[in-house]
Structure formats: C-alpha cells, structure tokens
Amino acid sequence: MKHSLKFLAAFALGLPSISIADRPNFLLIVADDLTWRDHGYEGNQEVHTPNLDDLRGRSMRLTRMFTPATTCSPSRHALYTGLYCVRSGAYPNHTKVYKGTKSVFSHLKEAGYRVALQNKSHVGEKSSFPYEHIQGADDLSETERFMRRDEDQPWMLVYASNDPHGRWTRGPSHLYDPAKLTVPPYLHDNATTRELLAAYYAEVSQLDEQVGNLMELLNDCGAADNTLVMYVSEQGSSFPYGGKWSVYDNGIRASTLVYWPGKVEPGSNSDALVQYIDVVPTFLEAAGIDPDTVDVGCPDALGETGFDGRSFLNVLTGEKDTCREVVFAQHTTVGIHGYQEPYPMRAVRDARYKLILNLAPENRYTISGIHKGQPIESWQEDASTDPALASKVEWLFKRPGEELYDLEADEYEMNNLADDPQFAAVKRRLRQQLDEWMTRQGDKGIATELVATSRQGAQRQKKEAQRQQRKARQQKRKQASAS
Numbered sequence: 001m002k003h004s005l006k007f008l009a010a011f012a013l014g015l016p017s018i019s020i021a022d023r024p025n026f027l028l029i030v031a032d033d034l035t036w037r038d039h040g041y042e043g044n045q046e047v048h049t050p051n052l053d054d055l056r057g058r059s060m061r062l063t064r065m066f067t068p069a070t071t072c073s074p075s076r077h078a079l080y081t082g083l084y085c086v087r088s089g090a091y092p093n094h095t096k097v098y099k100g101t102k103s104v105f106s107h108l109k110e111a112g113y114r115v116a117l118q119n120k121s122h123v124g125e126k127s128s129f130p131y132e133h134i135q136g137a138d139d140l141s142e143t144e145r146f147m148r149r150d151e152d153q154p155w156m157l158v159y160a161s162n163d164p165h166g167r168w169t170r171g172p173s174h175l176y177d178p179a180k181l182t183v184p185p186y187l188h189d190n191a192t193t194r195e196l197l198a199a200y201y202a203e204v205s206q207l208d209e210q211v212g213n214l215m216e217l218l219n220d221c222g223a224a225d226n227t228l229v230m231y232v233s234e235q236g237s238s239f240p241y242g243g244k245w246s247v248y249d250n251g252i253r254a255s256t257l258v259y260w261p262g263k264v265e266p267g268s269n270s271d272a273l274v275q276y277i278d279v280v281p282t283f284l285e286a287a288g289i290d291p292d293t294v295d296v297g298c299p300d301a302l303g304e305t306g307f308d309g310r311s312f313l314n315v316l317t318g319e320k321d322t323c324r325e326v327v328f329a330q331h332t333t334v335g336i337h338g339y340q341e342p343y344p345m346r347a348v349r350d351a352r353y354k355l356i357l358n359l360a361p362e363n364r365y366t367i368s369g370i371h372k373g374q375p376i377e378s379w380q381e382d383a384s385t386d387p388a389l390a391s392k393v394e395w396l397f398k399r400p401g402e403e404l405y406d407l408e409a410d411e412y413e414m415n416n417l418a419d420d421p422q423f424a425a426v427k428r429r430l431r432q433q434l435d436e437w438m439t440r441q442g443d444k445g446i447a448t449e450l451v452a453t454s455r456q457g458a459q460r461q462k463k464e465a466q467r468q469q470r471k472a473r474q475q476k477r478k479q480a481s482a483s
Contacts, residue, residue: 071244268318274327275327300442355427
C-alpha cells in the first residue's frame with residue numbers, strides 16, 4: 001500500500017489524473033453462466049466455494065449489480081465497453097460492436113497500462129479490444145509473466161473462466177451427491193434435475209479453485225496491495241428458470257465482490273443499483289481518468305458520445321450509498337441456436353419493482369438451451385400428471401406482453417401484477433423510463449430484433465438466411481395443401 005496516501009490525496013484534491021506509478025492494477029474475474037444465488041457467501045451452503053467465501057470476507061459485496069443482457073457475448077461487450085448492447089451493436093449472442101467503438105482495454109492501454117484477457121473472449125470487432133490474449137484458464141505461468149513483466153507499469157487483466165458453463169463435465173464431482181442436494185424452489189425436483197445440479201455445482205467449485213489460485217498468484221507477485229479485484233458471476237445458469245435467456249433476476253443479477261486493500265471496507269455490503277456498464281467508468285476514475293471526458297467511439301441515437309455507464313467509485317470508497325434509480329436489460333432470441341420465432345424482451349427494474357415487456361407475445365419462445373434436451377424433457381414428462389408443473393413448463397414457452405413484479409414480496413417473480421389496478425402508477429412510471437431508454441439507445445423493439453443477425457458473423461447470417469428459406473418453403477407447402 002505504498003501509494004495509498006498519494007492516491008487518496010489525488011482524489012481529495014479533485015485532480016484529473018495521478019502519476020502512472022500510483023495507478024492501481026485491475027483484475028476482473030468473470031464467471032460463465034453462474035446464477036448469482038449459487039455461492040456459499042450468497043446463502044447457498046450446499047455449493048463449495050471456500051475461496052470465494054474468503055474473498056467475500058475481504059471485499060465489498062455489491063448486492064444489486066445487474067447485467068443488461070442475458071447471454072455471454074452481449075453481457076461481456078457491455079462489461080468491457082460501458083455501453084448498452086443495442087447502442088454498441090452487440091445485442092444478439094455471438095455478436096460484435098460497431099467499428100470504432102472503444103473498450104476498457106483501449107482506454108487503459110492509451111493511458112499507459114498493459115492489458116490482457118485470459119481464456120474466453122467472445123467479443124469483437126478485434127480492433128475494439130486490443131488486449132494480449134492468454135490461452136487457457138488453469139495454467140497461470142503466462143499470467144504470472146504478464147503480472148511481473150514490468151513492475152513500474154500498471155496492468156489490467158480480465159480472467160474469463162469457462163466455468164460453470166454447460167455441459168457441466170468438469171470439476172470435483174465427488175463433493176456432490178445428487179440425492180442429498182436441496183433443489184432450489186424455482187426448479188422442478190426430479191432425478192434428472194438433481195444429477196445436473198450436482199454437475200453444475202462441481203463446475204462452480206472448479207471456478208472457485210481458479211479464483212483461489214489467482215489470489216495466491218497476486219500475493220506471490222507482490223501486487224495484492226495495489227490491485228482492485230472485481231469478481232462478477234455473469235448472467236444466470238442454463239437451467240430453466242436458472243436465469244440465462246431471461247430478464248428475471250436469476251438471469252440478470254450478478255453476484256459481485258470488490259477487493260481493494262485500503263480503499264474498500266472488508267466484509268462490507270452495498271445495496272446501490274449498479275450495472276455492468278458502470279464498471280469501465282469506475283475503473284477509469286480509479287486510474288485517475290475522468291470518464292466524463294472520454295469519447296467511447298460510438299454515439300447513441302441522440303448523438304452523445306459518452307458512456308452509458310457511470311462511475312460508482314464513491315460507492316466503493318463508502319462516500320455514497322446510491323448510484324442509479326433504475327437498471328435496464330434486454331434479451332434477443334434471433335440468432336440463438338434453435339430459435340424458431342422472434343421473442344424479444346425488455347426490462348426496467350428499480351430497487352423494488354420490475355417491468356418486463358415481451359414484444360412478440362403472439363409468438364412461441366423456443367430456443368435449444370432451455371426448451372430442448374434435459375432437464376426440460378424430463379419436466380415435460382412429469383408434467384403430464386402434474387397440472388401445476390404443466391403450467392410452469394408452459395410459462396417457459398409463452399408469456400404475456402407485460403409482466404410486473406414486486407421483488408420485495410416475490411423474489412422469484414412468480415406473481416404477475418401487470419393487470420392489477422393497484423400497481424397501475426408503478427407500471428406507468430416504469431414504462432415511461434423504459435420507453436425513454438429504448439429511444440436513447442435507438443432500440444426499435446421488434447424491428448431491431450429482426451435485423452439481429454446483421455450484428456453477428458457471416459456464418460450465422462448465412463444460417464439465418466437458410467432458416468428463413470426453409471420457413472418460406474414450409475409455409476408454401478401448407479398453403480398448397482390447404483387449397
């Protein structure tokens with residue numbers, strides 16, 4: 001902590017920058033499809049996360065961090081650019097930003113940092129993310145060389161694990177007996193769910209081991225005292241109702257820890273509403289760069305060229321306890337493997353209520369991830385003799401145009417209040433905020449959804465064209481047989 005006093009003095013004086021020697025390092029650890037609830041420190045005592053639990057004891061826990069998207073690629077683009085997904089162009093899965101857009105790698109590299117990403121990338125255009133790429137998640141020898149390369153140059157490393165992304169084949173499976181697990185109330189309890197839950201938890205434990213190794217390496221390199229470490233769990237798991245591919249809290253809420261010795265109070269909590277897009281401005285301010293002066297390289301629909309995100313550095317240092325009034329999220333189905341019809345979702349959430357718009361409720365929501373294979377097929381089989389389960393399964397395929405939830409009374413978002421007149425004013429307020437956000441983003445709803453494959457690679461665009469041709473042929477055959 002040799003630079004602590006100079007660093008804090010710089011902020012106290014309001015200086016626009018600090019010397020490069022006094023700038024902190026940044027280690028951003030990103031899990032892969034991990035529901036926020038599934039950590040020991042978040043209250044799930046059946047999942048073994050001793051290293052993350054230890055890190056939590058030395059960190060601030062951000063209890064209301066949200067990703068603005070529900071799949072890996074859009075979430076990561078938002079996390080690295082400080083921009084919402086439609087604005088940057090990175091809104092379907094397997095996507096890319098508009099050319100010229102800058103990322104945290106660009107900004108910090110221009111400020112004298114060396115920057116790297118280890119393991120999973122899932123972002124593009126390449127020129128927008130000028131990082132060194134470190135292959136693999138488990139071998140930290142190259143990671144150590146990166147950290148030690150030049151002790152006078154600050155660095156940022158994004159460690160992007162593949163765990164616990166399905167198909168859940170890795171990790172210490174011996175720690176978990178499917179028969180002894182407590183199945184979360186939002187899942188259907190049967191043998192298939194239990195077996196998959198055990199396999200998923202094993203990969204959570206593998207991620208936990210990686211976190212422990214990283215923190216040990218940070219200490220060995222003598223960098224722990226001057227490194228801001230942030231851990232985020234990404235969007236939720238690929239279980240039905242586990243979160244991924246939905247804008248329910250299981251899908252967009254991210255368990256988040258921030259460790260920064262001398263700056264962040266160990267064991268503390270903050271309930272401030274924050275989003276992935278706020279991380280880049282926060283890192284820049286911590287590095288002595290005024291985020292309000294940064295051109296992100298991508299204007300919004302109104303021509304503004306600054307971040308969508310805002311710094312929450314003052315939340316981390318305990319000076320403030322709020323950041324946002326509301327957070328936003330979107331989900332694009334077009335371009336996802338196995339999708340049949342567009343089923344776009346938009347959401348706005350404040351500290352208590354959430355409004356969801358399903359923009360094509362006349363369609364049927366179908367993708368491979370939660371609507372085919374296991375565990376959904378075992379759920380459907382059980383539902384043949386269980387009307388309540390049948391209704392729950394059908395909800396995964398078909399939802400109303402509007403959903404409104406009181407998250408204080410209904411944490412699993414099961415009681416839709418959208419048609420309740422007692423909540424009309426709440427719905428009206430949130431709808432106005434959501435409409436204004438979509439306007440600023442240039443989000444035209446279903447029209448934006450229909451051109452989503454233009455934001456993916458050429459191969460996926462070709463597949464979409466072929467899918468549309470097959471669909472047209474099927475419709476012609478139906479019309480011919482009907483006549």
